[in-house]
Amino acid sequence: MSNTFFGAIADDFTGATDLAAMLSRAGVPVTLRIGLPEGGGDTATAFEVIALKIRTNPVDDAVAEARAAYRWLKAQGARRIFWKYCSTFDSTQRGNIGPVAEALMTEMGLDLTVHCPAFPENGRRVFMGNLFVGDQPLHESPMKDHPLTPMRDANLQRLLGPQVQRQTGAVPYPTVRAGVAAVRDALERLQGHVVLDAVEDADLATLAQAIHDMPLICGGSAIAQPLPALWREAGAMGSPGNTPLPTAGGGQIVLSGSCSAMTRAQVGTYLKVAAGYRLDPLELAKGDALKDARAWLAAQDPAAPKIVFATAEPKSIAAAQEKLGVGRAGALVEDALAQLARDARAMGIGRIVVAGGETSGAVTRALDVDRLRIGPEIAPGVPWCFADGGLALALKSGNFGAESFFTDAFEMLDHGAASSAA
Numbered sequence: 001m002s003n004t005f006f007g008a009i010a011d012d013f014t015g016a017t018d019l020a021a022m023l024s025r026a027g028v029p030v031t032l033r034i035g036l037p038e039g040g041g042d043t044a045t046a047f048e049v050i051a052l053k054i055r056t057n058p059v060d061d062a063v064a065e066a067r068a069a070y071r072w073l074k075a076q077g078a079r080r081i082f083w084k085y086c087s088t089f090d091s092t093q094r095g096n097i098g099p100v101a102e103a104l105m106t107e108m109g110l111d112l113t114v115h116c117p118a119f120p121e122n123g124r125r126v127f128m129g130n131l132f133v134g135d136q137p138l139h140e141s142p143m144k145d146h147p148l149t150p151m152r153d154a155n156l157q158r159l160l161g162p163q164v165q166r167q168t169g170a171v172p173y174p175t176v177r178a179g180v181a182a183v184r185d186a187l188e189r190l191q192g193h194v195v196l197d198a199v200e201d202a203d204l205a206t207l208a209q210a211i212h213d214m215p216l217i218c219g220g221s222a223i224a225q226p227l228p229a230l231w232r233e234a235g236a237m238g239s240p241g242n243t244p245l246p247t248a249g250g251g252q253i254v255l256s257g258s259c260s261a262m263t264r265a266q267v268g269t270y271l272k273v274a275a276g277y278r279l280d281p282l283e284l285a286k287g288d289a290l291k292d293a294r295a296w297l298a299a300q301d302p303a304a305p306k307i308v309f310a311t312a313e314p315k316s317i318a319a320a321q322e323k324l325g326v327g328r329a330g331a332l333v334e335d336a337l338a339q340l341a342r343d344a345r346a347m348g349i350g351r352i353v354v355a356g357g358e359t360s361g362a363v364t365r366a367l368d369v370d371r372l373r374i375g376p377e378i379a380p381g382v383p384w385c386f387a388d389g390g391l392a393l394a395l396k397s398g399n400f401g402a403e404s405f406f407t408d409a410f411e412m413l414d415h416g417a418a419s420s421a422a
């Protein structure tokens, strides 16, 4: 058995890099695995994050993949397990947040776990069990129009309830404000899935102190940031070593399949300085559109700023989904962007920014990457990641980053920030 201390299972790829970034901020080197590792005990490190693509899979498939990932982490000796899902609680009515949490509890013989999606730095706050995005309740935020997981309620217990067998409960804000002992006390009296309120980072610090010894924590990435220092203090883990990051190759491209309000703004901003090609799922379904996109890409200068995007307004997404179905519309775009990523690599492009969690999963898999090292953060929760062979990837959650994100990302590499990263 090797020395893994912390093992995370992330339901999508942007979520995995987000969590890895938070742990890196806390000073620990993280190994990010793309998909379930094969064999691998000899390469296991202290902090392992496994990126799966199971956010919108059928429940049974998602549970089976998460269980297999858990068993691999357990075989490496992991003593803390983290089930990483989206800070906007992206899930369908059936799952997969609840069913995976339940399966992990059963595997681990637990009757209590906590759910903490709050990420105040990115505007996700939980108050009295209700999730806010900026100043809007989740179901009034742009998440109500997500192509795959439209969120139509903000109350986390109401969202979780139908997804789980065990009971749900909550630690409300006044208890969190009352401090660590009050939170511990509340948790001792609860069972099942307990939703934790957190409005500011100070609340996350309180919660982390109260829950750092729990074997299973579920939620967004922000609650992970204060944990390594507490584990170190409690003597639960040693000081992991550090190794230098690989360097990034040349050339650049942005591939965007996210349709979030923030990505739409980012694409609009980037098109002012970059060459752009728009993919339309209805055209892709007809057959020739991908060939045209590939020809367009082949004619571009690898070094010049460029973007291929399917990013569209809710009305146009709805029209495509009505004709093709939600799954097919999404898959056509994901497959096309995956093929274009392979083409970009073949042209010698080594710096790729991908917008969208599902999209990132499709692209990263297409590039045959099995491990990523975590570099500097471009924006909160979005680090540059480095694969072997000179490939640098930034996997941007739809909602994250400033409007200038795509330019910010390449400027960061141009200015050599990667070489100074932890």
Ligand SMILES: Nc1ncnc2c1ncn2[C@@H]1O[C@H](COP(=O)(O)OP(=O)(O)O)[C@@H](O)[C@H]1O
Binding pocket: 014, 146, 147, 148, 257, 258, 259, 260, 263, 280, 281, 310, 311, 312, 316, 317, 318, 320, 321, 329, 330, 331, 332, 333, 334, 355, 356, 357, 358, 359, 360, 396, 397, 398, 399
């Ligand atoms: N124009 C479009 N019409 C329909 N679906 C689209 C369109 N553009 C992208 N999609 C799909 O929407 C989904 C966006 O999800 P994702 O990549 O996870 O983005 P986010 O990070 O914003 O959630 C993907 O499956 C993508 O293929």
Ligand SMILES: O=C(O)[C@@H](O)C(=O)COP(=O)(O)O
Binding pocket: 012, 014, 015, 016, 018, 019, 085, 086, 087, 088, 090, 220, 221, 356, 357, 358, 381, 396, 397, 398, 399
């Ligand atoms: O927690 C978050 O918000 C992100 O880490 C995340 O999961 C992003 O998912 P997408 O918005 O689908 O990229």
